[in-house]
Amino acid sequence: MPDLKKLPDAEQQIMALAESLRPVFERAPETVLIGVFTGGVWIAERISQLLPSHPPVGSVDISFYRDDFSERGLSPNVQPTTVPLDIAGKPVILVDDVLYTGRTTRAALNELFDYGRPSTVQLAVLADRGGRQLPIAADFCAWRVSLPENANLVLTRTPVDDPKGQLTWSLDDA
Amino acid sequence: MLDPQLDADGNLIHLLSTEGLSKEQLTRLLDTGASFIGVSDRDMKKVPLLRGKSVFNLFFENSTRTRTTFEIAAKRLSADVINLNMSTSSTAKGETLLDTVDNLCAMHADMFVVRHESSGAPHLIVDHLRRTGRNDIHVINAGDGRHSHPTQGLLDMYTIRHYKGDFEGLNVALIGDILHSRVARSDIHALKTLGAASIRVVGPQTLIPTDIEALGVEVHRDLESGLKDCDVVIALRLQRERMTGALLPSATEFHGLYGLTHERLKAAKPDAIVMHPGPMNRGVEIDSAVADSPRAVILPQVTFGIAMRMAVMSVLAGGGA
Known part of the structure; x- marks a missing residue:
């Protein structure tokens, strides 16, 4: 495992990610941000505040679309999916905290298409930790890091209920 | 005595009665129901959780509302639903309840939704499935006699x-x-x-x-x-x-x-x-x-009933609460 005793500052990474997304919203102001529960929603809300146009933010909870439902069952805390407006024909930026196997992104795409047919979907993540099991790649990424399988990279918000709460990374052995 | 609704690890795998369910299990089911409310409000009123599963509605007693809401719930979870009106079927020709169940198991049923005028009929099916080692098939009591709904x-x-x-x-x-x-x-x-x-x-x-x-x-x-x-x-x-x-x-x-x-x-x-x-x-x-x-709030009860039945089906099929 790389030396990650000092993990990068998630808040700074979000600012960098927002900066890299700025041209997208200048080019196509109708673009919608959709965060994947839970971390992706926090990041999408923060990015929307950082961009001058404050684009609308939606959220998807992929619990009903997981590919491991028959092995793992339903998550006890399914959150409501809220797609804020008609996404049909609009460009969508899907936002997640960590890109790992790609299975969450696959599930999120399936769910998104049940709400309409976006003109394009791009993926923005705070961290790409490698380990892909599906042909999925991030279009925007603030931090690329190669982590072993047993590592658990988690984004937390303190306090968790505060939209302005501090976002930090933690890493432990799963 | 083992509650017939639970597996050896205490997970809810059948729903026969609200009696014996813990506060945590009830709350988990209600919370799961809340998360399904939004699905019925969408244009696309379907999620893929039970895709490829076969749900058999076995109604030995008539009920339009309950059968319809179970059917809608299963379809909104993408299951295939087979409605059997038992009063006009092989039961009328003398087939026993458990023979009917064995035949439907041979058709690869994944879930039975059972309404029966006799109290205990769904329990009988659960006992039979357990005895014959078919623990991957789930039973939901949709009303048995005066006993439970x-x-x-x-x-x-x-x-x-x-x-x-x-x-x-x-x-x-x-x-x-x-x-x-x-x-x-x-x-x-x-x-x-x-x-x-x-x-x-x-x-x-x-x-x-x-x-x-x-x-x-x-x-x-x-x-x-x-x-x-x-x-x-x-x-x-x-x-x-x-x-x-x-x-x-x-x-x-x-x-x-x-x-x-x-x-x-x-x-x-x-x-x-x-x-x-x-x-x-x-x-x-x-x-x-x-x-x-x-x-x-009689009509909201009907709407909530679909979400709750979706919740029950997915919790049972997904390994229990």
């Missing part, structure tokens, strides 16, 4: 929680034909576990089971005393088709004594909600003016 109990709890927030401190009255009501039993068990302050059953002596106090309820013969300070009033259908003896002089007399009217509901709290499991007999257990008033 757990998904109705759950959707009633969902409705109460939706309008009242919590069960602590709530006074709940069940009015009318308690004797024949599996809904009443399911509600009482769930309300006890969830911590309602007082549960009253109100009706004529002939329609209240003699041992009902053992369930921890107050018995009231008088409607006004039963309704006093109630937060939730549940009217039950007068099940005249199940009445074999002279339990009741007439529906008109019943209405005169126990029918819910606005006037009588003044004894309850001003913000009390009125529920009914349907189908309702207007002018018998409930006045039309009450049934159509804003305090009646």
